[in-house]
Amino acid sequence: MKKFLLYFLLLALFSPLVMAKTYHWKKGTTFLSFLHKNGIPQKLYYNLDAHDKELMAEIKAKQKYSMLKNRKGQIEEILIPITEELQIQIIKIKNKKKKYRISLRPIPFETLKGSIHLKIKKSFYKDLYAKTHSKALVTAVKKAYGNKVGLNKMKKGDSISIFYEQKRRAGKAISRPKILASSAIINKKKFYTYLTSNGRYYDSLGSEYRKYKKLYTPYIQPVKMKRVSSGFTHRRWHPILHRYRAHLGIDYAARTGTPIRATSKGKIIQLGRKGGYGHCITIQHANGMRSLYAHMSRYRKGLRVGSRVAQGKVIGYVGSTGRSTGPHLHFGMYKQGKAVNPARFVRVKQSKRASKLKGKKYRALRKTVVKYRSKFKKIRRSGGDPLFVKKGNYLVKRSEYIAMK
Template identity: 35%
Template sequence: TETTETTETTETNTIAADTEVKIKKGVIDNKSINTLPIETYEVKSGDTLSAIFNRANLSAKELILSTKTEHAKKLLNIFPGETISIQKKAEDNKLASISKRVSDTETVIISLTKDNEYKSEVIINKLEYKRGSANSSIESSLYLSAKEAGLDDNLIMQLAGIFGWDIDFALDIRPGDSFLVIYEEIFRDGKKIKNGNILAAEFINKKERFVALRYEDPIGDADYFTPEGRRMKKAFLRAPVDFRRISSHFKPQRWHPVLGVKRPHRGVDYAAAIGTPIKAAGNGKVIFRGWKGGYGRVVIIKHGAQYSTLYGHMSKFQKNVVKGSRVKQGQIIGYVGKSGLATGPHLHYEFRINGVHKNPVTVKLPAAFPIEKKYKKDFIRKTTPLLTEIEARSKTIVALREKTKSEKHESEE
């Protein structure tokens, strides 16, 4: 198993703005404050800013005066796990400054001025973007192999989302499949704070190679495309729910577990916990929402002239999803249950083309719209460097794997 490329960094403990930041509002002379020691307090469950002040041995008067400032509201809203930084005056241990990072790019700071008044400001922290990469062969599951390669949950979900239109990660993965990803690493003050978007990715499934490139058009809309400019996204989700397993497949005849007779099963049953969100498989219009016999609580969506989808056995509907409403792909329309004739919680999902039932697992899904012609040149310009990089990395990885296999074979002989 291969691992990610990593970068070691250290963080300088400072509150005041440096050359990498700019001040939104307020002008504070922080020269004297910068030399004071910094005390840090972690926000615990149930904490208020008043409780933090008590722990820091600061008075209620200091709390009132400091929180009357312009940006104090951003500091008042505190959540468990956050860190509050406090500095005190050397001569009397009174509050000199208090600060909190309120987002990846913003820090609010309240400081005592030379006039002995509190002023607040919001400091904009410059972020630095670098590229990281990871690759691995899959032994059992994508999740485990990706974790071993150093990917976090967010990147794993991105990877599954990008290729989930072509690959069923619950059913299609085989030992020997592999992936390669190039992604953003986001740094602040020289320290990595999180991973960003996947920029390019390769997935080899059952010896078939898929490549995806992230492209953001001039108006700011971003999506993933093949090198030829076709969207990875299809017009429909392959599975409209995060499921544990398929409990019943699409079959011309199936023994019904409740009725005790043979009858066609014209959909797929996805077993999932009660309350699991169910998503609209594609953009469309709700043509039915209500109780429908053995299906229990049902939503039926019409997708243009040819396609329709049915979602059965729901525990409840999403409030804003009613007959006649428009829904978007991925929008939550209801929740998994066992209403109607059902032995356990699951989603019964049907996919129809011109009224004819098709197997949702194997039906060829229509492609989404390709990249707009007016953006094709911009697409090529922006994605060519990514494609070149992932092709080069892919060739290197293949060569290394072949060398490893050859050396292993020679040692066995």
């Protein structure tokens, strides 16, 4: 206790800064009005390039952000997350009154590795959930086995080993768990699945596990494309500009007035100006998917928030409103609120066959298989080391659990 008091006393005496405070981004606040309200020159925004200006429209209502003020009450630093990995930093230039710099910064996170060995008592789902309280982990394991292996049929006496990783920040998960390797014994038969560098899962001999699905509602390209003028980048260090760049959508170059079509059927949930995106429409689709169409010259007549649109229906026309260097459509897609690469969805998908690894890729897989052989053996004995541990009625973080021991 004494130590703490002393610490705060020293902090108060010698530190010119006070602690950063957390706020919530108010609904309807534009980035410009935010700067104005906080006495930060708006040219900070105007000096940004078009893509970075677009990003400012990505700040979500109720988004938590932090502000650090010095003892004179001047703003020293503001950090506003725009994706899970990237934040806007506004920082005061030292010894200059009211001079600020703005840049994109990565949000630090750690990737934690976990492992689990589970002897089935009731069912795969119930037992794994009881141990980890993570539905996302259950889903991820199912996906790793495609639908070739009947995890749902697992019974008492069967077992499963799982190696996985998850991105965390301050102990909180910020990504879905990623299965690295898993082995299951179902009715005395052994199954293995391994993640390879192409992001797909294969068994020990290089046959792919893939969930066969009938063609799901596809998403069509919203404009007849001439060319893609800018692709999707989530968080990328630009070696020449020496800073982080992000572009949360695809830019299709097209003439002003080119019709824009709804990528899939849905309901319009936003229609109007949206910061750097200019005239903009957002459509809510099934399965937590949203699509965004920006820089429009005009909307189709009669559309409003709440209107339902069919796939392929014209919703507006290409333009150059907002922060744009020329007529184009900025097309964004979001899954559960997170920006995803539209190219992953819009491409016309043929029902792909499961593949078999050959050559170099097959040899890489075999190396992975050998690496995990001893690892599987180990966790069969130890039970593994999950990222969450259940302790009595509480679920505690692994780091805390270790500290308690």
